[in-house]
Amino acid sequence: MKELSLILQFVQQILPAIWITLLISVISIGIGTIFGFLLAWGKMSRLKSVRWLTSIYVSVIRATPAIIMIFIVYYGLPFLFKGWFHLNIEGWQRMYFVIIALTLLFSAPVAEIMRSAYLAVPKGQQEAGLLVGMTKFQVFYRILLPQAFVIALPNFANSVINLLKEGALTFTIGVVDMVAKAQMIVSNNSGGFAFETYGALALIYWVISLAIDKFVSSAEKAYRRKRQTIDGSREAV
Protein backbone atom coordinates (compact mmCIF):
# COMPACT_ATOMS: atom_id res chain seq x y z
CA MET A 1 0.00 0.00 0.00
CA LYS A 2 2.89 2.26 0.84
CA GLU A 3 4.46 1.40 -2.51
CA LEU A 4 1.33 2.40 -4.32
CA SER A 5 1.08 5.80 -2.71
CA LEU A 6 4.75 6.35 -3.43
CA ILE A 7 4.24 5.47 -7.07
CA LEU A 8 1.34 7.88 -7.28
CA GLN A 9 3.47 10.54 -5.67
CA PHE A 10 6.19 9.99 -8.29
CA VAL A 11 3.60 10.07 -11.05
CA GLN A 12 2.68 13.53 -9.84
CA GLN A 13 6.29 14.59 -9.94
CA ILE A 14 6.99 13.18 -13.38
CA LEU A 15 3.76 14.28 -15.00
CA PRO A 16 4.70 17.94 -15.67
CA ALA A 17 7.34 16.68 -18.12
CA ILE A 18 4.67 14.84 -20.12
CA TRP A 19 4.26 17.94 -22.27
CA ILE A 20 7.76 17.59 -23.63
CA THR A 21 7.12 13.95 -24.49
CA LEU A 22 3.76 14.73 -26.07
CA LEU A 23 5.03 17.75 -27.97
CA ILE A 24 7.92 15.79 -29.44
CA SER A 25 5.63 12.88 -30.33
CA VAL A 26 2.86 14.94 -31.89
CA ILE A 27 5.20 17.01 -34.06
CA SER A 28 7.18 13.94 -35.15
CA ILE A 29 3.99 12.07 -35.96
CA GLY A 30 2.57 15.01 -37.90
CA ILE A 31 5.60 15.67 -40.06
CA GLY A 32 6.50 11.98 -40.24
CA THR A 33 3.05 11.15 -41.58
CA ILE A 34 3.31 13.70 -44.37
CA PHE A 35 6.82 12.48 -45.12
CA GLY A 36 5.66 8.87 -45.06
CA PHE A 37 2.83 9.70 -47.43
CA LEU A 38 5.30 11.18 -49.92
CA LEU A 39 7.56 8.17 -49.54
CA ALA A 40 4.66 5.81 -50.16
CA TRP A 41 3.91 7.79 -53.27
CA GLY A 42 7.55 7.56 -54.30
CA LYS A 43 7.57 3.80 -53.78
CA MET A 44 4.70 3.49 -56.25
CA SER A 45 6.15 5.96 -58.71
CA ARG A 46 6.27 5.18 -62.39
CA LEU A 47 9.92 6.26 -62.40
CA LYS A 48 12.25 3.44 -61.54
CA SER A 49 14.85 5.78 -60.05
CA VAL A 50 12.31 7.28 -57.63
CA ARG A 51 11.10 3.83 -56.58
CA TRP A 52 14.68 2.74 -56.08
CA LEU A 53 15.67 5.75 -54.00
CA THR A 54 12.64 5.64 -51.74
CA SER A 55 13.02 1.89 -51.22
CA ILE A 56 16.61 2.31 -50.14
CA TYR A 57 15.69 5.17 -47.82
CA VAL A 58 12.89 3.19 -46.21
CA SER A 59 14.94 0.04 -45.68
CA VAL A 60 17.92 1.94 -44.25
CA ILE A 61 15.75 3.90 -41.83
CA ARG A 62 13.85 0.81 -40.75
CA ALA A 63 17.12 -0.93 -39.98
CA THR A 64 18.41 1.91 -37.80
CA PRO A 65 17.86 1.56 -34.04
CA ALA A 66 16.20 4.61 -32.51
CA ILE A 67 19.04 5.46 -30.18
CA ILE A 68 21.56 5.37 -33.00
CA MET A 69 19.33 7.57 -35.13
CA ILE A 70 19.09 10.12 -32.35
CA PHE A 71 22.87 10.16 -31.92
CA ILE A 72 23.51 10.37 -35.65
CA VAL A 73 21.18 13.32 -36.01
CA TYR A 74 22.43 15.03 -32.87
CA TYR A 75 26.12 14.70 -33.66
CA GLY A 76 25.97 14.45 -37.44
CA LEU A 77 23.54 17.20 -38.43
CA PRO A 78 25.52 20.17 -37.10
CA PHE A 79 28.53 18.76 -38.90
CA LEU A 80 26.62 18.49 -42.18
CA PHE A 81 25.09 21.94 -41.83
CA LYS A 82 28.49 23.47 -41.21
CA GLY A 83 30.04 21.71 -44.17
CA TRP A 84 27.22 22.27 -46.65
CA PHE A 85 25.49 25.46 -45.68
CA HIS A 86 28.08 27.08 -43.39
CA LEU A 87 25.41 27.25 -40.74
CA ASN A 88 26.05 26.66 -37.11
CA ILE A 89 23.13 24.80 -35.64
CA GLU A 90 24.83 23.56 -32.50
CA GLY A 91 22.91 26.17 -30.58
CA TRP A 92 19.61 24.65 -31.60
CA GLN A 93 17.42 23.37 -28.85
CA ARG A 94 18.13 19.71 -28.36
CA MET A 95 14.49 18.95 -28.76
CA TYR A 96 14.72 19.81 -32.46
CA PHE A 97 17.26 17.06 -33.00
CA VAL A 98 15.02 14.54 -31.31
CA ILE A 99 12.09 15.63 -33.43
CA ILE A 100 14.13 15.27 -36.63
CA ALA A 101 15.35 11.83 -35.61
CA LEU A 102 11.89 10.60 -34.63
CA THR A 103 10.34 12.07 -37.77
CA LEU A 104 12.80 10.12 -39.89
CA LEU A 105 12.17 6.98 -37.86
CA PHE A 106 8.42 7.34 -38.11
CA SER A 107 8.30 8.07 -41.82
CA ALA A 108 9.65 4.68 -42.90
CA PRO A 109 7.10 2.31 -41.34
CA VAL A 110 4.32 4.77 -42.16
CA ALA A 111 5.36 4.74 -45.81
CA GLU A 112 5.06 0.95 -45.80
CA ILE A 113 1.72 1.02 -43.99
CA MET A 114 0.26 3.56 -46.39
CA ARG A 115 1.54 1.79 -49.44
CA SER A 116 0.15 -1.59 -48.46
CA ALA A 117 -3.18 -0.07 -47.38
CA TYR A 118 -3.48 1.70 -50.70
CA LEU A 119 -2.68 -1.52 -52.56
CA ALA A 120 -5.33 -3.36 -50.55
CA VAL A 121 -8.14 -1.21 -51.94
CA PRO A 122 -9.63 -3.00 -54.97
CA LYS A 123 -8.53 -0.96 -57.99
CA GLY A 124 -11.56 -1.67 -60.13
CA GLN A 125 -13.14 1.20 -58.23
CA GLN A 126 -10.58 3.52 -59.74
CA GLU A 127 -11.66 2.57 -63.25
CA ALA A 128 -15.30 2.92 -62.25
CA GLY A 129 -14.56 6.38 -60.89
CA LEU A 130 -12.79 7.45 -64.06
CA LEU A 131 -15.72 6.23 -66.13
CA VAL A 132 -18.28 8.23 -64.19
CA GLY A 133 -16.18 11.20 -65.28
CA MET A 134 -14.10 11.90 -62.20
CA THR A 135 -10.47 12.91 -62.53
CA LYS A 136 -7.71 10.68 -61.20
CA PHE A 137 -7.22 12.97 -58.23
CA GLN A 138 -10.94 13.04 -57.43
CA VAL A 139 -11.05 9.25 -57.49
CA PHE A 140 -8.01 9.07 -55.25
CA TYR A 141 -9.26 11.62 -52.79
CA ARG A 142 -12.91 10.61 -52.62
CA ILE A 143 -12.86 6.86 -53.18
CA LEU A 144 -9.48 5.25 -52.61
CA LEU A 145 -7.99 7.34 -49.80
CA PRO A 146 -10.90 6.98 -47.33
CA GLN A 147 -10.79 3.20 -47.76
CA ALA A 148 -7.02 3.03 -47.45
CA PHE A 149 -7.24 5.15 -44.31
CA VAL A 150 -9.45 2.65 -42.53
CA ILE A 151 -7.23 -0.25 -43.60
CA ALA A 152 -4.13 1.59 -42.37
CA LEU A 153 -5.57 2.65 -39.04
CA PRO A 154 -4.62 -0.29 -36.76
CA ASN A 155 -1.06 -0.51 -38.08
CA PHE A 156 -0.72 3.24 -37.92
CA ALA A 157 -1.72 3.14 -34.26
CA ASN A 158 0.96 0.52 -33.63
CA SER A 159 3.55 2.78 -35.20
CA VAL A 160 2.40 5.70 -33.07
CA ILE A 161 2.81 3.63 -29.93
CA ASN A 162 6.24 2.50 -31.11
CA LEU A 163 7.26 6.08 -31.70
CA LEU A 164 6.07 7.05 -28.27
CA LYS A 165 8.27 4.36 -26.78
CA GLU A 166 11.26 5.23 -28.94
CA GLY A 167 10.74 8.80 -27.78
CA ALA A 168 11.70 7.61 -24.30
CA LEU A 169 15.29 7.75 -25.54
CA THR A 170 15.04 11.51 -25.82
CA PHE A 171 16.80 11.92 -22.49
CA THR A 172 20.00 10.46 -23.94
CA ILE A 173 20.92 13.79 -25.51
CA GLY A 174 19.86 15.76 -22.51
CA VAL A 175 16.28 16.81 -23.18
CA VAL A 176 14.36 16.86 -19.92
CA ASP A 177 11.43 14.63 -20.77
CA MET A 178 9.64 12.23 -18.44
CA VAL A 179 12.49 9.73 -18.42
CA ALA A 180 15.04 12.40 -17.55
CA LYS A 181 12.74 13.65 -14.86
CA ALA A 182 12.48 10.17 -13.39
CA GLN A 183 16.27 9.84 -13.41
CA MET A 184 16.58 13.12 -11.56
CA ILE A 185 14.13 11.97 -8.94
CA VAL A 186 16.09 8.76 -8.44
CA SER A 187 19.39 10.59 -8.09
CA ASN A 188 17.85 13.18 -5.77
CA ASN A 189 16.87 10.27 -3.58
CA SER A 190 20.45 8.97 -3.83
CA GLY A 191 19.34 5.99 -5.82
CA GLY A 192 16.47 5.15 -3.56
CA PHE A 193 12.95 4.36 -4.67
CA ALA A 194 14.22 3.53 -8.16
CA PHE A 195 11.63 0.79 -8.58
CA GLU A 196 8.76 3.03 -7.55
CA THR A 197 9.97 5.90 -9.74
CA TYR A 198 10.36 3.84 -12.89
CA GLY A 199 7.15 2.03 -12.04
CA ALA A 200 5.41 5.38 -12.06
CA LEU A 201 7.00 6.19 -15.41
CA ALA A 202 5.90 2.85 -16.86
CA LEU A 203 2.40 3.51 -15.59
CA ILE A 204 2.23 6.81 -17.47
CA TYR A 205 3.44 5.24 -20.72
CA TRP A 206 1.00 2.43 -20.27
CA VAL A 207 -1.93 4.78 -19.86
CA ILE A 208 -0.97 6.83 -22.93
CA SER A 209 -0.58 3.71 -25.09
CA LEU A 210 -3.85 2.35 -23.84
CA ALA A 211 -5.56 5.63 -24.65
CA ILE A 212 -4.21 5.59 -28.20
CA ASP A 213 -5.33 1.99 -28.62
CA LYS A 214 -8.81 2.73 -27.33
CA PHE A 215 -9.12 5.83 -29.45
CA VAL A 216 -8.21 3.99 -32.64
CA SER A 217 -10.39 0.98 -32.00
CA SER A 218 -13.37 3.20 -31.24
CA ALA A 219 -12.70 5.15 -34.43
CA GLU A 220 -12.72 1.86 -36.31
CA LYS A 221 -15.90 0.76 -34.60
CA ALA A 222 -17.60 4.06 -35.36
CA TYR A 223 -16.70 3.60 -38.99
CA ARG A 224 -18.10 0.10 -39.02
CA ARG A 225 -21.23 1.10 -37.14
CA LYS A 226 -21.90 3.67 -39.83
CA ARG A 227 -22.38 0.72 -42.13
CA GLN A 228 -24.81 -1.01 -39.84
CA THR A 229 -27.24 1.77 -39.18
CA ILE A 230 -29.58 0.19 -41.65
CA ASP A 231 -32.37 -2.01 -40.41
CA GLY A 232 -30.80 -5.46 -40.40
CA SER A 233 -34.16 -7.21 -40.49
CA ARG A 234 -34.61 -6.33 -44.13
CA GLU A 235 -33.10 -9.34 -45.84
CA ALA A 236 -31.13 -8.97 -49.01
CA VAL A 237 -33.34 -10.15 -51.85
Place this chain on the structure above:
Amino acid sequence: MLTISHLKKRFGQRTILEDIDLTVHQGDVITLIGPSGSGKTTFLRIITTLEQADGGHIQFAGIDKDFADLTKRDIQTIRRNVGFVFQNYNLFNNKTVLQNVTEGLIVAQKRSKAAAKAIAVSALAKVGLADFQDYYPSQLSGGQAQRVGIARAIALNPKVIFFDEPTSALDPELVTDVLQVMRQLAAEGMTMVVITHQMSFARDVSNQVIFMADGHVIEKGQPSQLFTTPKVSRTKQFLAEILATV
Protein backbone atom coordinates in the same frame (compact mmCIF):
# COMPACT_ATOMS: atom_id res chain seq x y z
CA MET B 1 -22.73 7.89 -83.40
CA LEU B 2 -19.68 5.82 -82.48
CA THR B 3 -17.32 4.50 -85.09
CA ILE B 4 -14.15 2.58 -84.41
CA SER B 5 -11.95 1.57 -87.29
CA HIS B 6 -8.80 -0.50 -87.72
CA LEU B 7 -8.27 -0.90 -84.01
CA LYS B 8 -5.09 -2.72 -83.07
CA LYS B 9 -3.73 -3.85 -79.72
CA ARG B 10 -0.62 -5.78 -78.78
CA PHE B 11 0.74 -6.92 -75.46
CA GLY B 12 4.44 -7.37 -76.17
CA GLN B 13 4.72 -9.77 -79.09
CA ARG B 14 1.19 -11.02 -78.78
CA THR B 15 -1.52 -9.48 -80.91
CA ILE B 16 -4.69 -9.05 -78.87
CA LEU B 17 -6.80 -7.19 -81.40
CA GLU B 18 -6.22 -6.99 -85.14
CA ASP B 19 -8.02 -4.52 -87.36
CA ILE B 20 -11.32 -4.33 -85.50
CA ASP B 21 -14.14 -2.12 -86.78
CA LEU B 22 -17.33 -1.21 -84.97
CA THR B 23 -20.17 1.09 -85.86
CA VAL B 24 -22.80 1.90 -83.27
CA HIS B 25 -25.93 3.82 -84.17
CA GLN B 26 -28.29 5.51 -81.75
CA GLY B 27 -30.52 2.89 -80.16
CA ASP B 28 -28.38 -0.07 -81.21
CA VAL B 29 -27.99 -3.03 -78.92
CA ILE B 30 -24.87 -4.82 -80.04
CA THR B 31 -23.69 -8.00 -78.38
CA LEU B 32 -20.13 -9.26 -78.52
CA ILE B 33 -19.76 -12.99 -78.17
CA GLY B 34 -16.83 -15.31 -78.41
CA PRO B 35 -14.53 -17.57 -76.40
CA SER B 36 -12.66 -16.05 -73.46
CA GLY B 37 -9.34 -14.58 -74.45
CA SER B 38 -10.72 -13.40 -77.76
CA GLY B 39 -10.10 -9.75 -76.89
CA LYS B 40 -13.69 -8.62 -76.26
CA THR B 41 -12.99 -7.02 -72.91
CA THR B 42 -9.81 -5.36 -74.11
CA PHE B 43 -11.81 -3.97 -77.00
CA LEU B 44 -14.32 -2.27 -74.69
CA ARG B 45 -11.56 -1.08 -72.38
CA ILE B 46 -9.79 0.61 -75.27
CA ILE B 47 -12.93 2.34 -76.53
CA THR B 48 -13.55 3.66 -73.02
CA THR B 49 -9.88 4.76 -72.71
CA LEU B 50 -9.08 2.42 -69.83
CA GLU B 51 -6.38 0.99 -72.05
CA GLN B 52 -4.34 2.38 -74.89
CA ALA B 53 -4.61 1.19 -78.46
CA ASP B 54 -1.66 0.51 -80.72
CA GLY B 55 -3.50 1.82 -83.72
CA GLY B 56 -6.95 2.75 -84.93
CA HIS B 57 -9.39 5.59 -85.20
CA ILE B 58 -12.32 6.76 -83.10
CA GLN B 59 -15.26 8.94 -84.05
CA PHE B 60 -17.39 9.79 -81.04
CA ALA B 61 -18.85 12.78 -79.20
CA GLY B 62 -17.36 15.30 -81.60
CA ILE B 63 -13.96 13.59 -81.63
CA ASP B 64 -12.61 12.30 -84.92
CA LYS B 65 -9.06 11.15 -84.31
CA ASP B 66 -6.58 8.34 -84.25
CA PHE B 67 -6.33 6.80 -80.79
CA ALA B 68 -2.70 7.85 -80.64
CA ASP B 69 -3.68 11.52 -80.99
CA LEU B 70 -6.24 11.65 -78.21
CA THR B 71 -5.50 14.46 -75.80
CA LYS B 72 -6.29 14.43 -72.09
CA ARG B 73 -9.34 16.52 -72.83
CA ASP B 74 -10.52 14.06 -75.51
CA ILE B 75 -10.13 11.22 -73.07
CA GLN B 76 -12.18 13.10 -70.51
CA THR B 77 -14.84 13.81 -73.14
CA ILE B 78 -15.07 10.14 -74.03
CA ARG B 79 -15.26 9.11 -70.39
CA ARG B 80 -18.02 11.61 -69.70
CA ASN B 81 -20.13 10.31 -72.57
CA VAL B 82 -19.98 6.59 -71.89
CA GLY B 83 -21.35 4.39 -69.18
CA PHE B 84 -19.60 1.22 -68.13
CA VAL B 85 -20.93 -1.77 -66.26
CA PHE B 86 -18.18 -4.02 -64.95
CA GLN B 87 -18.12 -7.75 -64.51
CA ASN B 88 -17.20 -7.28 -60.85
CA TYR B 89 -19.51 -4.30 -60.31
CA ASN B 90 -16.68 -2.13 -58.94
CA LEU B 91 -19.01 -0.18 -56.72
CA PHE B 92 -17.44 2.44 -54.47
CA ASN B 93 -17.20 0.53 -51.20
CA ASN B 94 -17.07 3.60 -48.99
CA LYS B 95 -20.26 5.04 -50.44
CA THR B 96 -23.89 4.10 -50.00
CA VAL B 97 -25.96 2.86 -52.90
CA LEU B 98 -27.36 6.35 -53.39
CA GLN B 99 -23.92 7.96 -53.18
CA ASN B 100 -22.56 5.46 -55.69
CA VAL B 101 -25.05 6.84 -58.17
CA THR B 102 -24.81 10.54 -57.24
CA GLU B 103 -20.99 10.61 -57.09
CA GLY B 104 -20.47 11.12 -60.82
CA LEU B 105 -23.44 13.48 -61.08
CA ILE B 106 -22.14 15.76 -58.34
CA VAL B 107 -18.39 15.51 -58.79
CA ALA B 108 -18.05 15.18 -62.55
CA GLN B 109 -21.26 16.70 -63.89
CA LYS B 110 -21.36 19.41 -61.21
CA ARG B 111 -25.03 19.00 -60.48
CA SER B 112 -26.54 20.18 -57.22
CA LYS B 113 -26.98 17.58 -54.51
CA ALA B 114 -30.76 17.79 -54.77
CA ALA B 115 -30.79 17.40 -58.55
CA ALA B 116 -28.32 14.51 -58.34
CA LYS B 117 -30.41 12.80 -55.71
CA ALA B 118 -33.58 13.10 -57.80
CA ILE B 119 -31.84 11.57 -60.81
CA ALA B 120 -30.29 8.83 -58.69
CA VAL B 121 -33.55 7.93 -57.02
CA SER B 122 -35.29 7.49 -60.35
CA ALA B 123 -32.35 5.48 -61.73
CA LEU B 124 -32.46 3.21 -58.68
CA ALA B 125 -36.22 2.82 -59.04
CA LYS B 126 -35.67 1.75 -62.62
CA VAL B 127 -33.42 -1.12 -61.52
CA GLY B 128 -35.79 -2.03 -58.71
CA LEU B 129 -33.63 -0.86 -55.82
CA ALA B 130 -35.48 2.22 -54.64
CA ASP B 131 -35.53 0.84 -51.09
CA PHE B 132 -31.80 0.23 -50.91
CA GLN B 133 -30.50 3.78 -51.06
CA ASP B 134 -28.78 3.72 -47.69
CA TYR B 135 -27.18 0.30 -48.00
CA TYR B 136 -23.47 -0.12 -48.47
CA PRO B 137 -22.12 -2.33 -51.26
CA SER B 138 -20.96 -4.95 -48.75
CA GLN B 139 -24.60 -5.45 -47.74
CA LEU B 140 -25.83 -6.25 -51.24
CA SER B 141 -26.13 -9.50 -53.13
CA GLY B 142 -24.26 -9.76 -56.41
CA GLY B 143 -27.41 -9.18 -58.42
CA GLN B 144 -28.28 -6.08 -56.43
CA ALA B 145 -24.73 -4.77 -56.68
CA GLN B 146 -24.77 -5.19 -60.43
CA ARG B 147 -28.09 -3.38 -60.70
CA VAL B 148 -26.58 -0.51 -58.71
CA GLY B 149 -23.75 -0.59 -61.24
CA ILE B 150 -26.32 -0.24 -64.01
CA ALA B 151 -28.14 2.57 -62.19
CA ARG B 152 -24.81 4.36 -61.75
CA ALA B 153 -24.23 4.15 -65.49
CA ILE B 154 -27.70 5.21 -66.66
CA ALA B 155 -27.95 8.11 -64.20
CA LEU B 156 -25.15 9.86 -66.08
CA ASN B 157 -27.28 9.80 -69.22
CA PRO B 158 -24.44 8.56 -71.43
CA LYS B 159 -24.60 8.27 -75.20
CA VAL B 160 -23.78 4.57 -74.95
CA ILE B 161 -23.39 2.05 -72.15
CA PHE B 162 -20.81 -0.73 -72.33
CA PHE B 163 -21.46 -3.93 -70.42
CA ASP B 164 -18.48 -6.20 -69.75
CA GLU B 165 -19.97 -9.62 -69.01
CA PRO B 166 -22.40 -8.13 -66.50
CA THR B 167 -23.80 -11.46 -65.36
CA SER B 168 -20.68 -13.64 -65.38
CA ALA B 169 -19.88 -13.12 -61.71
CA LEU B 170 -23.43 -13.81 -60.56
CA ASP B 171 -25.05 -16.90 -59.15
CA PRO B 172 -27.40 -18.36 -61.76
CA GLU B 173 -30.58 -17.40 -59.88
CA LEU B 174 -29.50 -13.75 -59.80
CA VAL B 175 -28.80 -13.49 -63.52
CA THR B 176 -32.45 -13.07 -64.46
CA ASP B 177 -32.97 -9.85 -62.51
CA VAL B 178 -30.00 -8.18 -64.13
CA LEU B 179 -30.93 -9.34 -67.61
CA GLN B 180 -34.46 -8.14 -67.03
CA VAL B 181 -33.17 -4.64 -66.26
CA MET B 182 -31.01 -4.74 -69.38
CA ARG B 183 -33.91 -5.85 -71.56
CA GLN B 184 -35.97 -3.00 -70.23
CA LEU B 185 -33.20 -0.52 -70.97
CA ALA B 186 -32.91 -1.82 -74.50
CA ALA B 187 -36.66 -1.50 -74.93
CA GLU B 188 -36.44 2.13 -73.87
CA GLY B 189 -33.98 2.80 -76.67
CA MET B 190 -30.73 2.95 -74.68
CA THR B 191 -27.70 2.41 -76.89
CA MET B 192 -25.79 -0.58 -75.55
CA VAL B 193 -22.73 -2.64 -76.38
CA VAL B 194 -22.76 -5.86 -74.39
CA ILE B 195 -20.23 -8.63 -73.95
CA THR B 196 -22.18 -11.66 -72.88
CA HIS B 197 -22.32 -15.42 -72.74
CA GLN B 198 -26.10 -15.26 -72.37
CA MET B 199 -27.04 -16.37 -75.86
CA SER B 200 -30.74 -15.92 -75.24
CA PHE B 201 -30.13 -12.26 -74.44
CA ALA B 202 -28.01 -11.84 -77.55
CA ARG B 203 -30.66 -13.52 -79.66
CA ASP B 204 -33.72 -11.76 -78.24
CA VAL B 205 -32.50 -8.28 -77.48
CA SER B 206 -29.66 -7.27 -79.75
CA ASN B 207 -29.97 -6.02 -83.29
CA GLN B 208 -26.42 -6.98 -84.14
CA VAL B 209 -24.21 -9.80 -82.92
CA ILE B 210 -20.46 -9.75 -83.36
CA PHE B 211 -18.54 -12.97 -82.96
CA MET B 212 -14.91 -12.50 -82.04
CA ALA B 213 -12.11 -15.01 -81.69
CA ASP B 214 -8.35 -14.62 -81.33
CA GLY B 215 -8.47 -10.85 -81.67
CA HIS B 216 -10.44 -10.87 -84.92
CA VAL B 217 -14.04 -10.24 -85.79
CA ILE B 218 -14.96 -13.57 -87.34
CA GLU B 219 -18.53 -12.81 -88.22
CA LYS B 220 -21.17 -10.20 -87.60
CA GLY B 221 -24.83 -10.04 -88.44
CA GLN B 222 -28.36 -9.90 -87.20
CA PRO B 223 -29.02 -12.44 -84.48
CA SER B 224 -31.68 -14.21 -86.52
CA GLN B 225 -29.10 -14.85 -89.21
CA LEU B 226 -26.00 -15.44 -87.11
CA PHE B 227 -27.60 -17.88 -84.68
CA THR B 228 -29.48 -19.90 -87.26
CA THR B 229 -27.30 -19.82 -90.35
CA PRO B 230 -23.76 -18.78 -89.41
CA LYS B 231 -21.58 -18.41 -92.48
CA VAL B 232 -18.24 -19.23 -90.93
CA SER B 233 -17.43 -22.65 -89.54
CA ARG B 234 -15.67 -21.14 -86.52
CA THR B 235 -18.90 -19.43 -85.52
CA LYS B 236 -20.84 -22.63 -85.99
CA GLN B 237 -18.42 -24.51 -83.81
CA PHE B 238 -18.54 -21.90 -81.04
CA LEU B 239 -22.33 -21.75 -81.04
CA ALA B 240 -22.60 -25.52 -80.97
CA GLU B 241 -20.25 -25.67 -77.98
CA ILE B 242 -21.86 -22.92 -75.97
CA LEU B 243 -25.44 -23.99 -76.66
CA ALA B 244 -24.56 -27.56 -75.69
CA THR B 245 -23.44 -26.42 -72.24
CA VAL B 246 -26.55 -24.38 -71.49
